[in-house]
Amino acid sequence: MSRGLSSAMVDAVTGRVLRPVIFFEGEFASGTVRLFSGIGSLTWDSKTWTGAGKLAGLEAIEETDSVEARGMAVSLNGFDSALVSIALAEVRQGKAGKVWIGFFDTAGAVIADPKLAFSGRLDVPSLTDSGETARIVISYENRLIDLERPRLRLYTQADQKIDYPTDTGMRFIESLQEAEVLWGRR
Numbered sequence: 001m002s003r004g005l006s007s008a009m010v011d012a013v014t015g016r017v018l019r020p021v022i023f024f025e026g027e028f029a030s031g032t033v034r035l036f037s038g039i040g041s042l043t044w045d046s047k048t049w050t051g052a053g054k055l056a057g058l059e060a061i062e063e064t065d066s067v068e069a070r071g072m073a074v075s076l077n078g079f080d081s082a083l084v085s086i087a088l089a090e091v092r093q094g095k096a097g098k099v100w101i102g103f104f105d106t107a108g109a110v111i112a113d114p115k116l117a118f119s120g121r122l123d124v125p126s127l128t129d130s131g132e133t134a135r136i137v138i139s140y141e142n143r144l145i146d147l148e149r150p151r152l153r154l155y156t157q158a159d160q161k162i163d164y165p166t167d168t169g170m171r172f173i174e175s176l177q178e179a180e181v182l183w184g185r186r
Helices: 007-014 081-090 143-148 157-163
Strands: 020-028 031-036 041-044 047-051 056-058 072-080 096-103 115-129 133-142
Touching: 007 096, 020 056, 072 096, 081 115, 081 133, 115 143, 133 143
Parallel strands: 031 047
Antiparallel strands: 020 031, 020 096, 041 047, 056 072, 072 133, 096 115, 115 133
16 A cells, blocks of 8 residues: 555556546635635535636645655636735735645545645745736745744743743853853962
8 A cells, every 4th residue: 555545545546547636725814715626516524625627726746755845836827807906815924735635436426535745834925917817826835844944042041931931040141141250270
């Protein structure tokens, strides 16, 4: 079994006919948006997903054998230019986004346990506006990017009180900054 896929998912992948489905869940200012790569609405994971059809696009999700942060992007295409300001007002940097890849069975039902392909945080949106229709591309960054961000913590009493308000273990640190310490005999 490959990468933790359920036996039903393995059967779907190795079958003669593939019926893929992609799920996207993103948090925005007014709430969570759930889209899938079909038409109409669909219930999966006890949630209702709205079909985006060809209006939504998904950048390739890259996987490497090294530990590095790879992002991805979701695009919403072909909506009215008048809705651009509303769409951009909904975007909040740092909000969560997830993508699952799954399959339909022959009856059109979602096969159990679609695979989580990407989970990250919203980075920045970009906009392409032709005057009549618009396209918004929302970039998501992998949580591994946090490893590259500097941690600005200091060895001071004030910094120690952020995590431990009653701790007095660092109370003499500031007085040691300019202290002259003589070692040995003179």
